[in-house]
Amino acid sequence: MSVLIVGSVALDSVTTPFGEVKDILGGSATHASYSASFYSPINLVGIVGSDFPSEYVDLLKERQISLDGLQIVDGKTFRWSGYYEYDMNQAYSLSTELNVFSTFHPVIPEQYRSTEYVFLANIDPELQLDVLRQMDKPQFVALDTMNYWIQNKKDELLKVISKVDMVLLNDAESRQLCNTPNLIKAARQVLSMGPKIVIIKKGEHGALLITSDFIFSAPAFPMEMIHDPTGAGDTFAGGFIGYLASMKDINEVNLRRAMITGSCMASFNVEDFSLNRLRRLTQEDIHGRYREFQELSHFDPLEGMGE
Amino acid sequence: MSVLIVGSVALDSVTTPFGEVKDILGGSATHASYSASFYSPINLVGIVGSDFPSEYVDLLKERQISLDGLQIVDGKTFRWSGYYEYDMNQAYSLSTELNVFSTFHPVIPEQYRSTEYVFLANIDPELQLDVLRQMDKPQFVALDTMNYWIQNKKDELLKVISKVDMVLLNDAESRQLCNTPNLIKAARQVLSMGPKIVIIKKGEHGALLITSDFIFSAPAFPMEMIHDPTGAGDTFAGGFIGYLASMKDINEVNLRRAMITGSCMASFNVEDFSLNRLRRLTQEDIHGRYREFQELSHFDPLEGMGE
Numbered sequence: 209m210s211v212l213i214v215g216s217v218a219l220d221s222v223t224t225p226f227g228e229v230k231d232i233l234g235g236s237a238t239h240a241s242y243s244a245s246f247y248s249p250i251n252l253v254g255i256v257g258s259d260f261p262s263e264y265v266d267l268l269k270e271r272q273i274s275l276d277g278l279q280i281v282d283g284k285t286f287r288w289s290g291y292y293e294y295d296m297n298q299a300y301s302l303s304t305e306l307n308v309f310s311t312f313h314p315v316i317p318e319q320y321r322s323t324e325y326v327f328l329a330n331i332d333p334e335l336q337l338d339v340l341r342q343m344d345k346p347q348f349v350a351l352d353t354m355n356y357w358i359q360n361k362k363d364e365l366l367k368v369i370s371k372v373d374m375v376l377l378n379d380a381e382s383r384q385l386c387n388t389p390n391l392i393k394a395a396r397q398v399l400s401m402g403p404k405i406v407i408i409k410k411g412e413h414g415a416l417l418i419t420s421d422f423i424f425s426a427p428a429f430p431m432e433m434i435h436d437p438t439g440a441g442d443t444f445a446g447g448f449i450g451y452l453a454s455m456k457d458i459n460e461v462n463l464r465r466a467m468i469t470g471s472c473m474a475s476f477n478v479e480d481f482s483l484n485r486l487r488r489l490t491q492e493d494i495h496g497r498y499r500e501f502q503e504l505s506h507f508d509p510l511e512g513m514g515e
Numbered sequence: 516m517s518v519l520i521v522g523s524v525a526l527d528s529v530t531t532p533f534g535e536v537k538d539i540l541g542g543s544a545t546h547a548s549y550s551a552s553f554y555s556p557i558n559l560v561g562i563v564g565s566d567f568p569s570e571y572v573d574l575l576k577e578r579q580i581s582l583d584g585l586q587i588v589d590g591k592t593f594r595w596s597g598y599y600e601y602d603m604n605q606a607y608s609l610s611t612e613l614n615v616f617s618t619f620h621p622v623i624p625e626q627y628r629s630t631e632y633v634f635l636a637n638i639d640p641e642l643q644l645d646v647l648r649q650m651d652k653p654q655f656v657a658l659d660t661m662n663y664w665i666q667n668k669k670d671e672l673l674k675v676i677s678k679v680d681m682v683l684l685n686d687a688e689s690r691q692l693c694n695t696p697n698l699i700k701a702a703r704q705v706l707s708m709g710p711k712i713v714i715i716k717k718g719e720h721g722a723l724l725i726t727s728d729f730i731f732s733a734p735a736f737p738m739e740m741i742h743d744p745t746g747a748g749d750t751f752a753g754g755f756i757g758y759l760a761s762m763k764d765i766n767e768v769n770l771r772r773a774m775i776t777g778s779c780m781a782s783f784n785v786e787d788f789s790l791n792r793l794r795r796l797t798q799e800d801i802h803g804r805y806r807e808f809q810e811l812s813h814f815d816p817l818e819g820m821g822e
Binding site for chain 2: 431461495
């Protein structure tokens with residue numbers, strides 16, 4: 209099935225201990241779409257300025273990502289610039305120029321409205337609500353957000369959360385939204401708001417998927433070298449929902465596989481700047497890493513415990 | 516096989532959001548020994564004062580823990596007092612009265628010297644070295660430490676690390692000892708110092724076991740209620756080494772099982788103050804939780820990936 213992905217398309221300038229890049233392709237919708245495109249057909253909705261390089265359009269098209277929903281308007285593309293120190297868990301923003309993104313009003317093209325899977329990447333929760341109003345009856349809607357919206361538009365955020373099937377938060381956002389240090393308690397609180405599934409992304413500590421029926425803990429891939437963590441969360445989300453949309457059913461087995469698939473994609477993403485590693489990625493690479501995740505977390509029953 | 520455990524035996528006064536206890540049985544050797552005693556015969560080496568309650572001696576004896584190495588001397592027992600706030604990851608010390616522990620010189624009774632497994636719980640690295648000098652040729656030695664020794668006795672600590680088979684560190688200690696934020700890099704550095712196995716304890720994020728051959732990531736048990744985290748790390752270490760000593764071989768399968776066994780024991784320990792939960796613990800409880808850990812981390816191969 210297809211996945212509609214709404215979010216930012218940006219030009220990032222990033223400095224890490226491993227190098228420096230300027231105006232490279234970034235943004236939540238970009239990372240999520242590129243990652244998801246390995247599994248399902250993608251419809252991207254976003255906005256860029258007239259300065260957006262045509263090579264980046266080509267790059268997305270190469271992966272059969274539909275860009276009918278990408279508005280190209282007069283003005284400059286959203287730009288983010290930031291840096292990471294040796295502790296790659298923390299991004300330091302130097303500047304955020306919204307540019308044309310500040311006028312973004314997602315318009316869902318007619319032919320996108322029946323898309324079965326939807327990923328509302330991190331944008332203003334009012335816009336996320338607006339996207340849902342334009343859609344027919346999607347089978348599965350996942351939502352991401354950030355600390356800024358939790359602080360400044362909590363009511364609108366809670367409203368859209370009540371309408372989606374799955375929420376993705378990082379650990380800090382979970383604690384902030386639910387006002388508790390305990391991540392499991394926070395997840396249960398989010399479940400009580402409506403969604404059936406909560407994912408808590410913990411960066412170097414992996415990710416948790418929590419439903420009212422089960423909890424799944426996905427390990428993080430052990431990495432000695434993280435070249436650029438930008439977009440890891442969106443790449444995870446894209447891999448997750450792209451994989452899920454490629455399966456017949458949303459069931460426990462596939463949700464667990466989707467968590468590992470998302471983790472695989474994120475682990476590749478951080479090996480290079482922008483989409484550089486994903487551009488070289490093969491199905492063999494993905495399967496190989498999936499097997500490494502199995503090795504990483506497998507253990508046998510105790511002797512004599514039976515099974 | 517038997518396990519020799521050397522460390523502190525203490526009287527703890529602890530306040531958490533769930534209650535307050537005074538002068539209850541604590542200490543690294545206590546928690547580790549009690550936990551390990553579920554799997555193997557334990558020889559405890561430590562020191563207490565003449566004020567040490569006889570009921571606590573009985574409590575350890577009930578689990579067949581040999582106390583021939585427990586020195587009972589004139590003076591007061593080591594006391595620690597501290598509290599936890601709602602974020603249970605952080606212990607706040609109110610007072611640390613070393614008392615008779617400040618004069619501790621571990622004397623290994625003749626009949627203990629051939630013990631095959633040794634756990635050097637967190638004490639002065641000079642004393643840890645002294646213990647090793649007194650032992651015949653143990654088959655497996657594990658070592659724990661803390662930030663204080665990394666900062667104040669690094670040379671002695673590195674010396675004893677070079678002589679052991681396994682080192683346990685928490686995430687902060689790993690970063691401090693190896694001067695890198697990357698836990699995998701830190702672990703590789705510790706491996707280069709001599710030990711064959713490094714365990715990094717990450718509290719609510721689980722634990723990693725790293726060797727030159729493989730990495731195993733153990734999830735943390737998802738807990739909504741942590742009543743008292745005191746001793747969780749030592750309970751983990753005790754469960755780990757106690758289980759390992761009960762097996763025929765130290766191999767990858769058993770090391771992975773030992774990680775989960777330690778995690779099970781630690782998850783029980785934090786459900787109540789002191790050893791209260793472990794005192795009520797049955798083999799059925801342990802097996803049940805082990806199965807929950809399997810549920811928590813299991814995922815299937817991708818369809819069509821083969822095996």
